[in-house]
Amino acid sequence: MAFNFGATAGAGAANPTGAFGGFGTTTTTAGSAFSFSAPTNTGTSGLFGATQNKGFGFGTSFGTGTGTGLGTGLGTGLGFGSFGTQQQQTTLGSSLFSQPTQTPAQSNQLINTASALSAPTLLGDERDALLAKWNQLQAFWGTGKGYFNNNIAPVEFTQENPFCRFKAVGYSLMPNNKDEDGLVVLVFNRKEIDIRSQQQQLVESLHKILGGNQTLTVNVEGVRTMPDDQTEVIIYVVERSPNGTSRRVPATTLHAHFEQANIKTSLQQLGVTLSMARTELSPAQVKQLLQNPPAGVDPIIWEQAKVDNPDPDKLIPVPMVGFKELLRRLKVQDQMTKQHQTRLDIISEDISELQKNQTTTMAKIAQYKRKLMKLSHRTLQVLIKQEIQRKSGYAIQADEEQLRVQLDTIQCELNAPTQFKGRLNELMSQIRMQNHFGAVRAEERYYIDADLLREIKQHLKQQQEGLSHLISIIKDDLEDIKLIEHGLNESIPIRGGIFS
Numbered sequence: 001m002a003f004n005f006g007a008t009a010g011a012g013a014a015n016p017t018g019a020f021g022g023f024g025t026t027t028t029t030a031g032s033a034f035s036f037s038a039p040t041n042t043g044t045s046g047l048f049g050a051t052q053n054k055g056f057g058f059g060t061s062f063g064t065g066t067g068t069g070l071g072t073g074l075g076t077g078l079g080f081g082s083f084g085t086q087q088q089q090t091t092l093g094s095s096l097f098s099q100p101t102q103t104p105a106q107s108n109q110l111i112n113t114a115s116a117l118s119a120p121t122l123l124g125d126e127r128d129a130l131l132a133k134w135n136q137l138q139a140f141w142g143t144g145k146g147y148f149n150n151n152i153a154p155v156e157f158t159q160e161n162p163f164c165r166f167k168a169v170g171y172s173l174m175p176n177n178k179d180e181d182g183l184v185v186l187v188f189n190r191k192e193i194d195i196r197s198q199q200q201q202l203v204e205s206l207h208k209i210l211g212g213n214q215t216l217t218v219n220v221e222g223v224r225t226m227p228d229d230q231t232e233v234i235i236y237v238v239e240r241s242p243n244g245t246s247r248r249v250p251a252t253t254l255h256a257h258f259e260q261a262n263i264k265t266s267l268q269q270l271g272v273t274l275s276m277a278r279t280e281l282s283p284a285q286v287k288q289l290l291q292n293p294p295a296g297v298d299p300i301i302w303e304q305a306k307v308d309n310p311d312p313d314k315l316i317p318v319p320m321v322g323f324k325e326l327l328r329r330l331k332v333q334d335q336m337t338k339q340h341q342t343r344l345d346i347i348s349e350d351i352s353e354l355q356k357n358q359t360t361t362m363a364k365i366a367q368y369k370r371k372l373m374k375l376s377h378r379t380l381q382v383l384i385k386q387e388i389q390r391k392s393g394y395a396i397q398a399d400e401e402q403l404r405v406q407l408d409t410i411q412c413e414l415n416a417p418t419q420f421k422g423r424l425n426e427l428m429s430q431i432r433m434q435n436h437f438g439a440v441r442a443e444e445r446y447y448i449d450a451d452l453l454r455e456i457k458q459h460l461k462q463q464q465e466g467l468s469h470l471i472s473i474i475k476d477d478l479e480d481i482k483l484i485e486h487g488l489n490e491s492i493p494i495r496g497g498i499f500s
Contacts, residue, residue, distance in 0.1 A: 109155075113139075116146035116155045117163070139163035142322065159321045160296040166322055167296065169305040170329065171315040174286070179279045182236040182248035183221060184255050186267070187274040192225040195233060199223070202270070206235065209266045210257070215240045216249075224339075227331035234278070251277035286316065294319045 115121075116135045120128045131147065135155075138144035142159035159166065177183050188195060195202065199220060206218045221234035237249040255277035257263060267275065281289075293302035297319050305317040320326055396404070414420045448456075 112148065112152060112155050116148035120148035122147050122150060140165045142166060162296050164296060168320045169297065169301060169317050170320050171309060172318050173314055174316050175278050175280050177278045177280060179250045179252055180248060182251050182254060183234055183278040184236065184251055184258065185276050185278055186233045186235060186272050188231045188233060188271045189273050190231055190271050191229050192223060192231045195223055195231045205270055209263060210237065225335065227335055251279050289316065296321065
């Protein structure tokens, strides 16, 4: 997950070698076939770089681990330049975590800021009070310039200033990968589908960038979608020695090689916007980060954030400055939610498929049990017939006589009225009663809803009325036919007399 705490063009992006996971990125392993040349930076690397960093200068990627939560894997991409705004030069071995000293420039900056917010002397009249309120508003918003004196340059207000109101403290998951794992994160300004479709060409290009050494093999650990159509690719390089053994190139060594000027240019041509080593933080590094609050964050708020940390062993507090960072964190949260939902859907489909397989397997097991019992009975019948034929013509042997005696004894015990036979008869009677009750209960009975019954009655009544009306019409027609026949019968003799 890529967060961009602080200005994206600030020290966190300009000096990615100072990222967490990049502690000791200038050190190289002696006697290794992975012979990268030294980085092109000028002797300062690790936590506190030599660039001018304003505020809590996170790089362009925040949290690239595989765990859940906001910004998983904090340490791999946090580009801390320096806690403060001063220029600081440190070396890795002696003063990596040395406390920054208060420089005169910082003191003057604080004095000028206080003057701009409380007592500007630019106009020399009552308008200076209005200007002070305007400077306060700019400082609260975190942007603009604060004019306070004609002879002194104005104060530049940024979101890292202590008076900015649009800031908060959140928590991110610390990485748990070791340097020996050799995991390095490359953030591409391309969509995931393009990366996956050209993954083989990408691996070949990275191998060429590493010098095309046949003893080195580039492997892709994982590919993950990031907001703003970016993709995170986790790689590691395996180095094979002539004697047949192999090892992973340490993450810090690989990252230091990628940070060289010519190598970095080649990676940018492939679309890489950021590279960082994914390594865990040591207890001393975590302690150093927690002791000094970031620039612009009130120490009381920072202490409260440490107290409210839900899991100090896995999470670390980080500042969120400005609405852009809040929006970026929200996008990452939405992206992680979609990934979790996708994973849950896949798990749900797998569970459904397993349930279907389990049902099918149980049915097959029951079928095979029935088949086994049937085959066992058939086998027993065959053995009985074979034994009868084999013993045909022989007298009863002693062991057979013993079996006959045992069977007679068992038969007598079963037929005894006070023992098993009475119980068996009782069980048989109960079984017959249950079968009878089951047959009675199995009779079909239908119940009609009252409203439905009323509708049926109404329909039948209408049918009956229609039939009655039809019968009445038929009766009337029959009477008319009889009347016509009667009239015809009376008129026939009259006509016969006339013509006679």
